[in-house]
Amino acid sequence: MSGRYPFLFSIPHGGVSVPPEVRGLVNLPRKEIVFNSDPSTCRLYDFGDKAEALVDFDISRIFVDTNRAPYEYPPRTQDGVVKVITQDGTPIYRKGRVPDRELIGALLRNYYYPYHERLTEALDTHPIEVAFDCHSMLPKAPPVRMDAGRPRPLFCLSNRGDRHGRPRRQGAFVTCPPEWLSALARSFETEFEGEGPVAMNDPFRGGFISTAHYRRTRIPWIQIEINRGLYETEEYLDPETHHVDEAQIAELRERIFSAITGFWDEVSG
Template sequence: MNSHLPFLISVPHGGIDAIESVRSRLLLSDQDLIWYSDPLTRIIFRFENRVAAYIDTPVSRMIVDLNRPPLPVPLQDPDGIIKTKTFDNRDIYRPGEVPDLHLIHKMVLSHYFPYHQKIDEYLDPSLIQIAFDCHSMLPTGSVNQIDAGKPRPLICLGNNGDCQGDEREGTLATCSTEWIHLLAECFREEFPSEDAVTLNKPFSGGFISNAHFWRRGIPWIQIEVNRILYEPDPASPGSGTTIEERAILLRERIWSVLCLFFQRIQE
């Protein structure tokens, strides 16, 4: 344990599986479940043998979204824990096949609350110095999103602050400005292209980082990596490497960033 970095890594949207009890109800194909997830983030951020704590899920966010608050009651929010619409407004379930409250209750008890309970158990301040909630994002904003049609950076770091990483009025930042700037500097050294790294734009952090920071006070940063870093470009010929191989290469680049960040916060 002492040889591991004192980090918690959470990967809540990397799953691509459907729960058997709802599979036949879905309008989405298996390929859709992959596309609407954060594909391959369970490879990209899989540092379970290198950090103090690691957690992910095999279940698709289209089935149970772990990064949403438990209220309002499911189905009142079409983009909540149990979704009825994708982020580009496609129906998820067949007409008349949306889960009822009894099934929703089972889904939430089996997958949602255990994930958050495990995070809470992991957040021991004697072992965890900072936690990271890890995601991927499409290269441009999708329909109905705040940045629809706009190109996104290679890396977005979120601490529930403003675009400078400072606390916004009426909210708590989940990590200090100093630390999120340090992490941004480390990412910029690894990804030196212009405007490669942004803070809190387009994503400032979701329920996981905010809720568990409020509960335990251990700093959190949400990391979003652009899928362009590992998914093939349809307009370009193949590079001879598989998407899984590119994901593994990206993992090692991100690991070098996290190691450098840890080194610098110790200085």
Template sequence: MKAKLPIIISVPHGGEIIAPEMSNRTLLSRSDIFSDGDPLTREIYDFRNEVAYYFETTIARATVDLNRSPDDLPPLNRDGVVKSHTVTGKGIYINNHIPKRETVRLLLKKYYKPYHEGLAIKSKKPLLCGIDCHTMLDRAPTTSQLSGRKRPFICLSNRGDRHGNKAKGRRLTCPPEMLRSLGRFLQEQFPEEADDITLNDPFLGGYIVRQHSKDLPWIQIELNRNSYLSSEWYDPENLEVCHKRIAELRTRLFEAIRNFVGFNCHHSLLGKQVA
């Protein structure tokens, strides 16, 4: 039996199902849900049979966002753990009726807490690291301060600077050399995009990598959706994506991660704490 890679894979935004508790309250179409989440990440990062622990959800990000703090709520943040608007600014609920506190508590108890409790338990295991897996819009949305800015092919994050080193006022979620090594192995697998793989730009790393990196190093990866949702591979009318392209991305990403794990285990970074 082939040994599994000693890592955790987390795919928090790949779900496309509105929670049943909210299904009769939302304005969102299938296309809205597709665009608001990280479409097809449960297929792109489907390494469940190759890694020690794999976490995903079928629940749409528009219902419960697993990469937010549990107290990050509307109206203070309309893009919080339970949202009032999508990433593109569309209202989620009929008549803008944001879920009441008791409904929010139910959603968090049923969908949010089990995911994070699982990550917390597995992050205490003697593993190399966790990788929180996402995709990003090709350009920053209109709701962003950087609206319209072109984004890289891949962004890796550890809450550091653009070299992966510690930045003032922020705790690293993994050692700089670990982050940079994953970047190098991704460059090998995607040579044509090698110069378009960035560290901590435009994303520093979200709640999952911050919360669960106290006992285990964590890295966030963001893949540009243009790599599979451009006209060459994607039919927006039917929301259909070329299966061959998804398989190709999965293969290349896994090969990079496999080489990254081998390199870092060999260089004794297994279970290394972060400063």
């Protein structure tokens, strides 16, 4: 026994780096790159000393999004594995410099596939009983989404199901049992009582990571989204660097892990 929880934590969007392959093509200042990533998630979900495995990613999601299918790229889509616009519709690349198929292939080979290979290795070599794909979300839906301007919950927990965690239709799959998703929602509601709603599969149902790796191994996956309004406030956020006060991050990290372990104590007992 390792003394660690049988968890895998995937943090695919916490990086803010620009791949060298696209330097010189980018239309955005660093502040915008950071904002359009999932800043602080590598610290919020840093449970590597308590869990069997943790896999994170250095590159900003706007350049390589490991939570999208590898065939979702321009011109087929603007918000795929390689993106064309930010959350507010700003072009990511200079005019005429959007990555072509050859450059997209290099980005996939150099960054996208290695991330998924690390997840595969963790799932195949560690005693993982549940995996969490960890994200953050803006307080309101951004302009590029169909629900633009809609307020987000405090947390969104996803298993590809409906708002109760059940399969959306007969024959459809979910990435973890509905009872597990409900138990995790209750645990987050207890830990963050009175601070805001905890939703299931709304506004997010789970992405490519949880779907693909669940299908391969049948190890349960849950996607977690935390509302950035919990920590990106005037009190805690440096507007220039977008760095959040470490004490606030540490407190939230402890409470998130408390909610997760509370869930696990219930479903594994």
